[in-house]
Amino acid sequence: MVTKDVPIEAQQAKKVIALDVDGTIADLATQIVKIVNDRYPDAHLTVEQLTKYHVEDLVPSMTRAEFIGILKEIWDNYKHIGLVDNSIPAILREVHKDYEIHVVTAAVGTDDQIKDWLRINNITYDKFVHVKHQADKQNEGADIYVDDYFAVAKQVAVLDKNVIVIKQPWSEIDEQVILNSHNKIVVAQTWVDVRELLLPKMLRK
């Protein structure tokens, strides 16, 4: 029964966050660097030197298919994938009081692998959506996207969605696009920034 005493605001659905996995909450970079340096001895990569989202662009002898193969191998051994920040589970538990959290990922791992990783790492979420391509994320229709890849930010910001870009060496951030985004795109240096951006209702309309 709907009573007249319930404020309109309380009847509204919670805003939805689309939460990316690879590079946003799951630290694949550490594993990528290990495998790439092992297999391509001339690469000499560090995590800081992963300045391209497509790592094959950094290693001349590596093909796209080989890099995808490495990502697949990392997800096959998902129990070795750490968190981008150890405070993420606690921050998401806190954020979940005010938002619905949809994990929206294009990761090459299987549903079972990714879901088990989320379980092991105590990631709070309401819905799991496994898309084929990064570009499909925009169809999720979330209110706020949290992602490490600037290309995703660009795609969803034009749809009038808010985006928090987690700054990583490979994010490929375009400052000019941010300036023109009318605050739709904000950059978080760390997960503490993500928490600050979400909790004080700064992104809410």
Ligand SMILES: [Mg+2]
């Ligand atoms: Mg990502």
